Amino acid sequence: MSQERAPVRFQNVTRRFGSVTALDDFSLDIAAGEFITLLGPSGSGKTTALNILAGFDRASAGEVFIGERAVGALPPEKRNVGMVFQSFALFPHMSVFENVAFPLRMRKVPSAAVKVRAEKALEMVQLGGYGARRPAALSGGQRQRVALARAVVAEPPVLLMDESLSALDLKLREDLQEEIRRLHRELGTTVVFVTHDQGEALSLSDRIALMNRGRICQLDAPGALYDRPASRFVADFIGRTNIVPVDGGHAGAIGLAGVGAEVVALSLRPEKLRRTAGTDAPGFEATVQDIAFRGSTMELRLRAASGLTLRMSEPRAGALAPPALGETIRIGFAPEDATPLYE
Secondary structure, three states, X not given: OOOOOOXXXXXXXXEEEOOEEEEEEEEEEEOOOOEEEEEOOOOOOHHHHHHHHHOXXXXXXXXXXXXXXXXXXXXXXXXXXXXXXXXXXXXXXXXXXXXXXXXXXXXXXXXXXXXXXXXXHHHHOOOOOOOOOOHHHOOHHHHHHHHHHHHHOOOOOEEEEEOOOOOOOHHHHHHHHHHHHHHHHHHOOEEEEEEOOHHHHHHHOOEEEEEEOOEEEEEEOHHHHHHOOOOHHHHXXXXXXXXXXXXXXXXXXXXXXXXXXXXXXXXXXHHHOEEXXXXXXXXXXXXXXXXXXXXXXXXXXXXXXXXXXXXXXXXXXXXOOOOOOOOEEEEEOOHHHXXXXXX
Protein backbone atom coordinates (compact mmCIF):
# COMPACT_ATOMS: atom_id res chain seq x y z
CA MET A 1 0.00 0.00 0.00
CA SER A 2 1.56 3.25 -1.11
CA GLN A 3 0.41 6.46 0.53
CA GLU A 4 0.35 9.95 -0.95
CA ARG A 5 1.96 12.70 1.06
CA ALA A 6 0.85 16.28 1.55
CA PRO A 7 2.20 19.21 3.55
CA VAL A 8 -0.11 20.92 6.03
CA ARG A 9 -0.10 24.60 6.94
CA PHE A 10 -1.93 26.52 9.65
CA GLN A 11 -1.80 30.21 8.75
CA ASN A 12 -2.61 32.67 11.56
CA VAL A 13 -5.49 30.54 12.82
CA THR A 14 -7.53 31.89 15.72
CA ARG A 15 -10.52 30.15 17.34
CA ARG A 16 -12.68 31.90 19.89
CA PHE A 17 -15.48 30.41 21.96
CA GLY A 18 -17.21 33.48 23.32
CA SER A 19 -14.66 35.27 25.49
CA VAL A 20 -12.28 32.29 25.50
CA THR A 21 -9.51 32.15 22.89
CA ALA A 22 -8.67 28.48 22.29
CA LEU A 23 -6.20 29.16 19.46
CA ASP A 24 -4.37 32.46 19.30
CA ASP A 25 -2.86 33.43 15.91
CA PHE A 26 -1.63 29.85 15.49
CA SER A 27 0.80 29.17 12.61
CA LEU A 28 2.53 25.88 11.84
CA ASP A 29 4.12 24.35 8.74
CA ILE A 30 4.19 20.53 8.56
CA ALA A 31 6.28 18.90 5.84
CA ALA A 32 4.89 16.18 3.58
CA GLY A 33 5.54 12.80 5.23
CA GLU A 34 6.39 14.32 8.63
CA PHE A 35 5.12 12.89 11.92
CA ILE A 36 4.34 15.89 14.10
CA THR A 37 2.76 15.86 17.53
CA LEU A 38 0.67 18.62 19.09
CA LEU A 39 1.45 18.23 22.78
CA GLY A 40 0.22 20.15 25.76
CA PRO A 41 -1.94 20.18 28.88
CA SER A 42 -5.73 20.21 28.81
CA GLY A 43 -6.99 23.47 27.36
CA SER A 44 -3.78 24.20 25.44
CA GLY A 45 -5.56 24.26 22.05
CA LYS A 46 -4.13 21.07 20.53
CA THR A 47 -7.47 19.30 19.95
CA THR A 48 -9.03 22.52 18.67
CA ALA A 49 -6.24 22.75 16.07
CA LEU A 50 -6.81 19.13 15.02
CA ASN A 51 -10.59 19.60 14.78
CA ILE A 52 -10.12 22.64 12.56
CA LEU A 53 -7.74 20.66 10.33
CA ALA A 54 -10.20 17.75 10.16
CA GLY A 55 -13.15 20.04 9.39
CA PHE A 56 -15.08 19.31 12.58
CA ASP A 57 -14.71 22.95 13.62
CA ARG A 58 -14.23 26.29 11.84
CA ALA A 59 -11.58 28.89 12.59
CA SER A 60 -12.67 32.35 13.70
CA ALA A 61 -9.82 33.75 11.61
CA GLY A 62 -6.96 32.43 9.49
CA GLU A 63 -6.75 29.53 7.05
CA VAL A 64 -5.66 25.89 6.88
CA PHE A 65 -4.00 24.33 3.82
CA ILE A 66 -3.57 20.68 2.84
CA GLY A 67 -1.08 20.69 0.03
CA GLU A 68 -1.70 23.90 -1.87
CA ARG A 69 -5.47 23.79 -1.29
CA ALA A 70 -7.19 25.99 1.28
CA VAL A 71 -9.62 23.72 3.13
CA GLY A 72 -11.08 25.99 5.81
CA ALA A 73 -14.49 26.18 4.08
CA LEU A 74 -14.64 22.48 3.09
CA PRO A 75 -16.65 19.84 5.01
CA PRO A 76 -14.70 16.91 6.51
CA GLU A 77 -15.58 14.48 3.71
CA LYS A 78 -14.02 16.79 1.11
CA ARG A 79 -10.64 17.07 2.83
CA ASN A 80 -9.35 13.55 2.13
CA VAL A 81 -7.84 12.96 5.59
CA GLY A 82 -7.85 9.80 7.68
CA MET A 83 -8.88 10.03 11.34
CA VAL A 84 -8.20 7.75 14.32
CA PHE A 85 -10.25 8.63 17.39
CA GLN A 86 -9.64 7.90 21.07
CA SER A 87 -12.87 5.88 21.28
CA PHE A 88 -12.09 3.62 18.24
CA ALA A 89 -15.54 4.58 16.74
CA LEU A 90 -16.06 1.18 15.08
CA PHE A 91 -19.48 0.04 13.87
CA PRO A 92 -20.48 -2.76 16.29
CA HIS A 93 -22.94 -4.38 13.86
CA MET A 94 -20.29 -4.71 11.13
CA SER A 95 -17.50 -7.25 10.88
CA VAL A 96 -13.89 -6.17 11.16
CA PHE A 97 -13.56 -6.46 7.37
CA GLU A 98 -16.65 -4.32 6.74
CA ASN A 99 -15.43 -1.68 9.19
CA VAL A 100 -12.16 -1.39 7.30
CA ALA A 101 -13.89 -1.53 3.91
CA PHE A 102 -16.42 1.17 4.82
CA PRO A 103 -14.37 4.21 3.61
CA LEU A 104 -13.76 2.48 0.29
CA ARG A 105 -17.43 1.62 -0.18
CA MET A 106 -18.33 5.27 0.56
CA ARG A 107 -15.97 6.22 -2.27
CA LYS A 108 -17.69 3.65 -4.54
CA VAL A 109 -14.48 1.67 -5.07
CA PRO A 110 -15.19 -1.54 -7.07
CA SER A 111 -15.87 -4.59 -4.87
CA ALA A 112 -12.84 -6.54 -6.10
CA ALA A 113 -10.52 -3.66 -5.21
CA VAL A 114 -12.27 -3.20 -1.85
CA LYS A 115 -11.52 -6.82 -0.92
CA VAL A 116 -7.84 -6.56 -1.88
CA ARG A 117 -7.24 -3.23 -0.19
CA ALA A 118 -9.15 -4.01 3.03
CA GLU A 119 -7.40 -7.35 3.46
CA LYS A 120 -4.03 -5.72 2.82
CA ALA A 121 -4.77 -3.03 5.41
CA LEU A 122 -5.64 -5.71 7.99
CA GLU A 123 -2.42 -7.58 7.20
CA MET A 124 -0.53 -4.34 7.68
CA VAL A 125 -1.80 -4.00 11.26
CA GLN A 126 -1.21 -7.70 11.93
CA LEU A 127 -4.90 -8.66 11.91
CA GLY A 128 -4.98 -10.86 8.85
CA GLY A 129 -7.60 -13.57 9.39
CA TYR A 130 -9.68 -11.42 11.78
CA GLY A 131 -11.96 -9.98 9.09
CA ALA A 132 -15.03 -12.07 9.96
CA ARG A 133 -15.05 -11.15 13.66
CA ARG A 134 -17.13 -8.41 15.27
CA PRO A 135 -15.40 -5.58 17.21
CA ALA A 136 -16.90 -6.87 20.50
CA ALA A 137 -14.83 -10.05 20.12
CA LEU A 138 -11.55 -8.10 20.02
CA SER A 139 -9.31 -6.68 22.73
CA GLY A 140 -8.84 -2.93 23.09
CA GLY A 141 -5.50 -3.07 21.32
CA GLN A 142 -6.97 -5.08 18.45
CA ARG A 143 -9.88 -2.62 18.07
CA GLN A 144 -7.42 0.23 17.84
CA ARG A 145 -5.53 -1.65 15.13
CA VAL A 146 -8.80 -2.00 13.21
CA ALA A 147 -9.32 1.77 13.57
CA LEU A 148 -5.80 2.33 12.19
CA ALA A 149 -6.47 0.02 9.24
CA ARG A 150 -9.74 1.83 8.48
CA ALA A 151 -7.99 5.21 8.60
CA VAL A 152 -5.23 4.26 6.13
CA VAL A 153 -7.13 1.96 3.75
CA ALA A 154 -8.25 4.85 1.52
CA GLU A 155 -4.64 6.10 1.34
CA PRO A 156 -5.27 9.66 2.62
CA PRO A 157 -2.39 12.12 2.23
CA VAL A 158 -2.83 13.20 5.87
CA LEU A 159 -3.59 11.00 8.89
CA LEU A 160 -4.94 12.61 12.07
CA MET A 161 -4.79 10.88 15.45
CA ASP A 162 -6.60 12.35 18.45
CA GLU A 163 -5.46 10.91 21.81
CA SER A 164 -5.65 7.56 20.02
CA LEU A 165 -3.80 5.51 22.65
CA SER A 166 -5.00 7.11 25.88
CA ALA A 167 -7.80 4.56 26.45
CA LEU A 168 -5.31 1.67 26.51
CA ASP A 169 -3.20 0.38 29.38
CA LEU A 170 0.54 1.05 29.48
CA LYS A 171 1.72 -2.20 27.84
CA LEU A 172 -0.80 -1.89 25.00
CA ARG A 173 0.13 1.77 24.47
CA GLU A 174 3.80 0.84 24.14
CA ASP A 175 2.97 -1.98 21.71
CA LEU A 176 0.80 0.33 19.60
CA GLN A 177 3.52 2.99 19.59
CA GLU A 178 5.81 0.47 17.93
CA GLU A 179 3.09 -0.33 15.39
CA ILE A 180 2.49 3.34 14.62
CA ARG A 181 6.21 3.96 14.10
CA ARG A 182 6.39 0.96 11.77
CA LEU A 183 3.30 2.04 9.82
CA HIS A 184 4.65 5.57 9.39
CA ARG A 185 7.96 4.24 8.07
CA GLU A 186 6.11 1.92 5.68
CA LEU A 187 3.44 4.32 4.47
CA GLY A 188 5.24 7.65 4.62
CA THR A 189 2.00 9.61 5.01
CA THR A 190 1.86 12.92 6.88
CA VAL A 191 0.73 12.34 10.48
CA VAL A 192 -0.64 14.93 12.92
CA PHE A 193 -0.88 13.33 16.35
CA VAL A 194 -2.50 14.92 19.41
CA THR A 195 -1.61 13.84 22.95
CA HIS A 196 -1.07 15.14 26.47
CA ASP A 197 1.40 12.30 27.15
CA GLN A 198 4.94 13.65 26.78
CA GLY A 199 6.50 10.16 26.74
CA GLU A 200 4.30 9.21 23.80
CA ALA A 201 5.25 12.40 21.94
CA LEU A 202 8.98 11.85 22.53
CA SER A 203 8.74 8.26 21.31
CA LEU A 204 6.77 8.85 18.10
CA SER A 205 7.50 12.28 16.66
CA ASP A 206 9.80 13.81 14.09
CA ARG A 207 8.95 17.16 15.70
CA ILE A 208 6.82 18.23 18.64
CA ALA A 209 4.81 21.44 18.90
CA LEU A 210 4.43 22.01 22.63
CA MET A 211 1.38 24.18 23.19
CA ASN A 212 -0.02 26.25 26.02
CA ARG A 213 -2.89 28.74 26.05
CA GLY A 214 -3.49 28.44 22.32
CA ARG A 215 0.08 29.11 21.23
CA ILE A 216 3.21 27.09 20.47
CA CYS A 217 5.76 27.46 23.26
CA GLN A 218 8.48 25.51 21.43
CA LEU A 219 8.62 23.60 18.15
CA ASP A 220 11.53 21.20 17.96
CA ALA A 221 12.79 17.65 17.51
CA PRO A 222 12.18 15.45 20.59
CA GLY A 223 15.84 15.38 21.66
CA ALA A 224 16.23 19.15 21.34
CA LEU A 225 13.00 19.78 23.22
CA TYR A 226 14.16 17.54 26.07
CA ASP A 227 17.79 18.69 26.23
CA ARG A 228 17.36 22.37 25.36
CA PRO A 229 13.99 23.61 26.66
CA ALA A 230 13.30 27.23 25.81
CA SER A 231 11.41 28.08 29.00
CA ARG A 232 10.57 26.89 32.48
CA PHE A 233 7.18 25.64 31.25
CA VAL A 234 8.81 23.49 28.55
CA ALA A 235 11.46 22.12 30.91
CA ASP A 236 8.87 21.20 33.51
CA PHE A 237 6.37 19.68 31.06
CA ILE A 238 8.79 17.54 29.04
CA GLY A 239 10.04 14.75 31.29
CA ARG A 240 11.09 15.22 34.88
CA THR A 241 13.57 17.90 35.77
CA ASN A 242 15.01 19.89 38.65
CA ILE A 243 14.24 23.61 38.40
CA VAL A 244 17.06 25.41 40.17
CA PRO A 245 16.20 29.07 40.94
CA VAL A 246 19.00 31.55 40.43
CA ASP A 247 17.91 33.69 43.38
CA GLY A 248 17.98 32.57 47.00
CA GLY A 249 21.50 31.18 46.70
CA HIS A 250 20.27 27.82 45.34
CA ALA A 251 22.29 27.86 42.09
CA GLY A 252 25.48 28.92 43.85
CA ALA A 253 25.02 26.27 46.54
CA ILE A 254 25.30 23.47 43.97
CA GLY A 255 28.16 25.08 42.04
CA LEU A 256 26.30 27.08 39.39
CA ALA A 257 27.49 30.63 40.03
CA GLY A 258 27.74 33.41 37.44
CA VAL A 259 24.95 32.22 35.15
CA GLY A 260 24.00 35.66 33.78
CA ALA A 261 21.59 38.33 34.96
CA GLU A 262 18.91 37.43 32.40
CA VAL A 263 18.71 33.77 33.51
CA VAL A 264 15.83 33.14 35.95
CA ALA A 265 16.43 29.44 36.63
CA LEU A 266 18.27 26.35 35.40
CA SER A 267 16.93 22.97 34.34
CA LEU A 268 18.91 19.95 35.51
CA ARG A 269 17.59 16.52 34.55
CA PRO A 270 17.64 13.84 37.31
CA GLU A 271 19.72 11.44 35.19
CA LYS A 272 22.43 14.08 34.78
CA LEU A 273 23.20 14.01 38.52
CA ARG A 274 25.58 11.35 39.79
CA ARG A 275 27.12 10.30 43.07
CA THR A 276 30.83 11.05 43.35
CA ALA A 277 33.41 9.37 45.56
CA GLY A 278 35.43 11.56 47.89
CA THR A 279 35.19 15.22 48.85
CA ASP A 280 37.86 16.24 46.34
CA ALA A 281 35.50 15.68 43.39
CA PRO A 282 33.56 18.72 42.13
CA GLY A 283 30.00 18.78 43.43
CA PHE A 284 27.88 19.44 46.49
CA GLU A 285 26.62 17.54 49.51
CA ALA A 286 22.99 16.53 49.94
CA THR A 287 20.92 14.40 52.31
CA VAL A 288 18.92 11.45 51.01
CA GLN A 289 15.27 12.03 51.93
CA ASP A 290 13.60 9.27 49.90
CA ILE A 291 14.48 6.32 47.65
CA ALA A 292 12.00 5.06 45.04
CA PHE A 293 12.39 1.79 43.14
CA ARG A 294 11.79 2.27 39.37
CA GLY A 295 12.75 -1.15 38.02
CA SER A 296 16.07 -0.64 36.24
CA THR A 297 16.71 2.64 38.08
CA MET A 298 16.44 4.18 41.52
CA GLU A 299 15.16 7.68 42.09
CA LEU A 300 16.57 9.58 45.04
CA ARG A 301 15.01 12.70 46.56
CA LEU A 302 17.80 14.88 47.89
CA ARG A 303 17.98 18.01 50.01
CA ALA A 304 20.92 20.35 49.43
CA ALA A 305 22.38 22.61 52.10
CA SER A 306 20.46 25.61 50.74
CA GLY A 307 17.17 23.76 51.30
CA LEU A 308 16.70 23.00 47.59
CA THR A 309 15.05 19.63 46.88
CA LEU A 310 16.39 17.71 43.88
CA ARG A 311 15.65 14.35 42.28
CA MET A 312 18.39 12.11 40.99
CA SER A 313 17.92 8.99 38.86
CA GLU A 314 20.65 6.37 38.66
CA PRO A 315 20.93 2.81 37.29
CA ARG A 316 20.59 0.06 39.89
CA ALA A 317 23.55 -1.69 38.27
CA GLY A 318 25.91 1.16 39.16
CA ALA A 319 29.29 0.67 40.82
CA LEU A 320 28.27 2.29 44.13
CA ALA A 321 26.12 0.55 46.74
CA PRO A 322 22.67 2.10 47.27
CA PRO A 323 22.68 4.91 49.84
CA ALA A 324 20.64 4.82 53.04
CA LEU A 325 17.83 7.16 54.05
CA GLY A 326 19.26 10.11 55.93
CA GLU A 327 22.76 9.56 54.54
CA THR A 328 24.72 12.56 53.31
CA ILE A 329 26.21 11.93 49.87
CA ARG A 330 28.21 13.96 47.40
CA ILE A 331 26.61 14.80 44.06
CA GLY A 332 28.29 15.94 40.87
CA PHE A 333 27.23 16.91 37.34
CA ALA A 334 28.67 18.51 34.23
CA PRO A 335 27.98 22.28 34.21
CA GLU A 336 26.91 22.13 30.55
CA ASP A 337 24.04 19.80 31.55
CA ALA A 338 22.37 22.69 33.40
CA THR A 339 20.17 24.43 30.81
CA PRO A 340 19.58 28.14 31.43
CA LEU A 341 15.93 29.23 31.42
CA TYR A 342 15.07 32.81 30.54
CA GLU A 343 11.35 32.84 31.36
